[in-house]
Amino acid sequence: MSIPRHPLRIGMVGAGMIFDETYRPAFEKLRRQPIYVRETGLVDVALTALASRTGHRAVRIQKEADGALGPFQILTGEEGFESLLHSDVSAICIATPDDRHFELARRVLEAGKHVLIEKPSVLSLAELDALDAIARSHQRLAKVVYHKLLDPDHKKLRTLVVDGVLDQVTSGYCSLLEPKSIALGQFTEWIAGRNPGTYVAVHYIKLVDFTFGGRLKRISASGQRGTVGTPVGSTWDSVQLRLEYEYDSGRDATFDIHTSWVHPDNFPGYVEQEVQFRFVNGVWNGHSRKRGVELTVENRTPTELKSTINNHYNARFLEPWGDRTQRGYGVEVIERFFEEVAFVEWGGDLDDRPNRWQSIRKLKYNDLSSDRPSVAAVQGMEAILQSAARGDAGSVVTVDSPQGGLVQWSIGQQNPVVLYGPKIYGERAPEQEPI
Numbered sequence: 106m107s108i109p110r111h112p113l114r115i116g117m118v119g120a121g122m123i124f125d126e127t128y129r130p131a132f133e134k135l136r137r138q139p140i141y142v143r144e145t146g147l148v149d150v151a152l153t154a155l156a157s158r159t160g161h162r163a164v165r166i167q168k169e170a171d172g173a174l175g176p177f178q179i180l181t182g183e184e185g186f187e188s189l190l191h192s193d194v195s196a197i198c199i200a201t202p203d204d205r206h207f208e209l210a211r212r213v214l215e216a217g218k219h220v221l222i223e224k225p226s227v228l229s230l231a232e233l234d235a236l237d238a239i240a241r242s243h244q245r246l247a248k249v250v251y252h253k254l255l256d257p258d259h260k261k262l263r264t265l266v267v268d269g270v271l272d273q274v275t276s277g278y279c280s281l282l283e284p285k286s287i288a289l290g291q292f293t294e295w296i297a298g299r300n301p302g303t304y305v306a307v308h309y310i311k312l313v314d315f316t317f318g319g320r321l322k323r324i325s326a327s328g329q330r331g332t333v334g335t336p337v338g339s340t341w342d343s344v345q346l347r348l349e350y351e352y353d354s355g356r357d358a359t360f361d362i363h364t365s366w367v368h369p370d371n372f373p374g375y376v377e378q379e380v381q382f383r384f385v386n387g388v389w390n391g392h393s394r395k396r397g398v399e400l401t402v403e404n405r406t407p408t409e410l411k412s413t414i415n416n417h418y419n420a421r422f423l424e425p426w427g428d429r430t431q432r433g434y435g436v437e438v439i440e441r442f443f444e445e446v447a448f449v450e451w452g453g454d455l456d457d458r459p460n461r462w463q464s465i466r467k468l469k470y471n472d473l474s475s476d477r478p479s480v481a482a483v484q485g486m487e488a489i490l491q492s493a494a495r496g497d498a499g500s501v502v503t504v505d506s507p508q509g510g511l512v513q514w515s516i517g518q519q520n521p522v523v524l525y526g527p528k529i530y531g532e533r534a535p536e537q538e539p540i
């Protein structure tokens with residue numbers, strides 16, 4: 106009996122750092138080796154077009170890949186994106202700066218393609234509602250990449266929580282510090298008015314929400330300025346975000362998430378990241394950099410090579426059987442999305458496609474429909490930082506109060522600002538008929 110075989114053509118928007126770190130190795134591997142899913146058979150995943158603003162990096166990527174990515178078109182500017190929408194790709198991955206995700210993803214979904222968006226998905230709940238409504242009406246997948254949920258350490262944490270070994274979280278901290286080459290080099294084009302919380306705290310916002318469940322009820326934040334921008338401007342060097350949750354047990358938990366993008370480039374690791382979560386019956390300490398390896402190479406560590414290396418995220422290996430590979434959870438999360446698309450499209454009869462699509466939409470780890478608390482946290486944090494930049498520091502955002510879903514309260518002000526009216530938990534944009 107021959108195994109069915111399907112071509113899955115993928116378009117990509119954005120040819121920056123994350124493309125190079127995770128999408129490139131995923132596409133290279135999938136070019137050599139098709140996906141096999143029991144329900145679909147073999148799926149040949151191919152990158153067929155790479156769209157970016159100027160095309161400079163895309164040309165370099167194509168040259169360096171030297172055929173390993175297969176043939177793909179390089180598209181630039183608005184015209185290039187428009188032609189990608191009209192091409193025969195089934196899905197498009199978006200890895201542009203985060204303030205451009207919404208508009209691009211909206212057009213992808215409206216063109217009837219599945220979409221995968223780099224974190225943070227979008228910056229407001231209104232944008233999230235709009236994307237989710239279009240995804241539902243076209244019966245397409247709208248997913249976001251949170252690769253930390255696939256980190257084996259975080260999977261173990263969640264397993265212990267779900268299995269009741271760790272009982273009721275009570276508080277925790279997470280810290281992720283980026284080197285200053287990110288803020289002062291790589292991101293200079295779009296960094297004005299931005300903050301590191303949206304860029305990296307969102308990893309931990311999602312980890313807390315996905316791992317512990319509960320309901321977000323209050324958001325507060327502070328930050329520091331002066332290195333990336335001026336000490337009184339709207340561009341932030343570092344951010345301390347506090348999220349308060351409540352649980353069905355009647356107990357509360359508070360999480361402090363500290364992020365920055367102005368630390369030295371000669372960190373012993375690529376980034377500095379650690380967590381501590383406390384439970385009524387235990388403590389979880391995790392350090393994503395100090396995982397047990399320390400490498401020293403004369404004149405090369407810790408700048409060109411890092412001393413403490415994360416071999417789980419995305420690393421190059423010489424496999425024991427001689428192959429050269431680049432693998433890790435950062436790559437795995439992208440492959441998984443392609444498997445989900447393949448399952449929806451070819452995992453059974455056409456009549457049953459709506460059920461397959463619904464079952465994949467229910468996956469809370471990556472579906473946009475489950476991203477409401479994380480987007481609420483990002484929107485609340487950004488509103489607090491924007492007010493602070495205008496001289497109104499210390500405001501607090503509440504979730505699902507009688508005044509609205511997301512409401513900002515400033516010190517000394519009688520009337521709060523409603524950032525988003527509908528409830529975060531329970532209410533959603535009305536279901537639309539499939540098109």
Ligand SMILES: NC(=O)c1ccc[n+]([C@@H]2O[C@H](COP(=O)([O-])OP(=O)(O)OC[C@H]3O[C@@H](n4cnc5c(N)ncnc54)[C@H](O)[C@@H]3O)[C@@H](O)[C@H]2O)c1
Nearest residue numbers: 119120121122123124157158159200201202203223224225
């Ligand atoms: N999963 C992770 O851990 C991780 C790590 C880094 C970045 N990211 C996310 O990936 C996204 C991109 O980050 P990056 O570090 O690769 O950024 P980058 O600045 O290195 O690259 C951005 C790319 O987007 C392209 N671009 C910008 N505007 C565009 C537009 N309007 N149309 C088409 N292309 C456009 C640029 O040409 C460039 O190729 C961000 O959302 C970021 O948060 C995720």
